[in-house]
Amino acid sequence: MVPINYYIILSAILFTIGALGVLIRRNALIIFMSVELMLNAANLAFVAFARAREVATGQAFFDGQIFVFFVIAVAAAEVAVGLALIVEIFKSKRSIDVDQMSSLKG
Amino acid sequence: MVIMTLDLIFFLVLSLIAIATALGMLLSRNAIYSALFLVLNFVTVAVFYLLLGAPFIAMSQITVYAGAIMVLFLFVIMLLGAESLPKAQVLPWQKPLAGFLAVALAIEATFLFITRARPPGDIAAPAETVNMVDSLREMGMMLFNQYLLPFEVTSILLLVAMVGAIVLIRREKRVH
Numbered sequence: 558m559v560p561i562n563y564y565i566i567l568s569a570i571l572f573t574i575g576a577l578g579v580l581i582r583r584n585a586l587i588i589f590m591s592v593e594l595m596l597n598a599a600n601l602a603f604v605a606f607a608r609a610r611e612v613a614t615g616q617a618f619f620d621g622q623i624f625v626f627f628v629i630a631v632a633a634a635e636v637a638v639g640l641a642l643i644v645e646i647f648k649s650k651r652s653i654d655v656d657q658m659s660s661l662k663g
Numbered sequence: 664m665v666i667m668t669l670d671l672i673f674f675l676v677l678s679l680i681a682i683a684t685a686l687g688m689l690l691s692r693n694a695i696y697s698a699l700f701l702v703l704n705f706v707t708v709a710v711f712y713l714l715l716g717a718p719f720i721a722m723s724q725i726t727v728y729a730g731a732i733m734v735l736f737l738f739v740i741m742l743l744g745a746e747s748l749p750k751a752q753v754l755p756w757q758k759p760l761a762g763f764l765a766v767a768l769a770i771e772a773t774f775l776f777i778t779r780a781r782p783p784g785d786i787a788a789p790a791e792t793v794n795m796v797d798s799l800r801e802m803g804m805m806l807f808n809q810y811l812l813p814f815e816v817t818s819i820l821l822l823v824a825m826v827g828a829i830v831l832i833r834r835e836k837r838v839h
Contacts, residue, residue: 565776573769574685580761608715634824641831
């Protein structure tokens with residue numbers, strides 16, 4: 558039996574690694590991947606809480622899982638648009654270093 | 664008792680893999696290695712979902728995240744040829760500050776979760792009687808009754824994202 562706290566701590570650690578990636582990396586693609594990692598950490602917490610409630614009440618609840626399902630769908634949409642933006646930025650700047658993206662136009 | 668311990672050992676090994684692959688994603692210099700580490704991480708999280716008795720979410724995780732999203736990432740990395748960035752001047756205080764902030768965030772998040780959320784205790788491994796078809800049927804019923812509106816909104820969101828991506832990528836017509 559695994560205490561739910563373990564899942565929460567793991568989720569917090571994964572979220573922190575994702576946040577760290579956003580803070581220290583300059584490659585826009587890696588920053589984007591770190592955002593995905595943070596979404597995943599939140600999803601893990603969702604499913605763990607849903608399971609804990611299921612165990613506590615002895616009844617099946619799917620609300621948490623359905624929420625994770627929606628998060629996955631939204632993440633897919635976000636990735637499509639975000640990668641299109643990155644490709645567009647690369648076309649105009651020839652680089653995806655976020656330090657170079659300091660001007661709004663061109 | 665033996666099964667409980669096995670469960671815990673399984674969890675610990677998997678979480679070690681998850682953290683190691685996340686760190687590998689963070690630290691590798693080559694973007695392709697980062698993407699592959701992230702695929703491994705997503706698969707590990709999918710196994711966690713299986714452990715938590717959520718087979719449908721685990722399968723969606725593998726197909727959507729590890730499959731579709733990461734293939735898109737790899738495709739863009741290879742398309743741009745942007746595996747690694749040239750060295751540029753970096754702010755010297757950025758990394759220590761980021762490390763400090765991350766440690767603070769981890770401690771705060773764990774502390775708040777554990778003290779405020781009042782979790783109801785242990786998580787048992789999914790019972791061996793877990794019926795995948797039944798749970799899938801129930802989840803589908805819920806998705807198309809109680810959560811029908813969010814579901815439809817999601818479909819519109821996906822359509823909008825698709826149109827947005829196409830408009831962004833499309834070659835602009837020269838007006839002049």
